[in-house]
Amino acid sequence: MMMCKEATRLMSLKQDRPLRFQERLSLRLHLSMCGACRECNRQFALLHKAGQHKSPASDDTDEARSDS
Template identity: 50%
Template sequence: MKSCREATRLMSESQERKLPLREQASLKLHLALCAPCRNFSKQMNILRRISKSYAEGGPEKAEE
C-alpha cells in the first residue's frame, strides 16, 4: 500500500494528468483504507471548485 505522502502526491498529480491504471488502483485502495487521505482528497476537490469558480468570475457570474 502507498504511504500517505505518496497518495497525496498522486492526488495532486491527478489534477494535472491522467494517472495510469496502476496508480489509480493503488490510490483508490489507499483512500479506501485511510480516512485522513479521504479528507484531504475532499478538501482538494473543494479548493479546485472554488478556484475554478473564482477564475470564471466568481459566484456572481454563475448566477447571471
C-alpha cells in the same frame, strides 16, 4: 501498501492530469483504508473546484480595490 505521502502526491497530480491505471488503482486502495487521506482528497477537490469558479471579471474588481 502505499504511504500517505505518496497518496497525497497522487491526489495533487490528479488535479493536473489523468492518473494512469496503476496510479488510480493504488490511490483508490489507499483511500479505502485511510480516512485522513480521504479527507485530504475531498479538500483537494474542493480547492480545485473553487479555483475553477473564479471569474476573470472578479480579478479586475480585486485589483481595483487594492489600488484604492
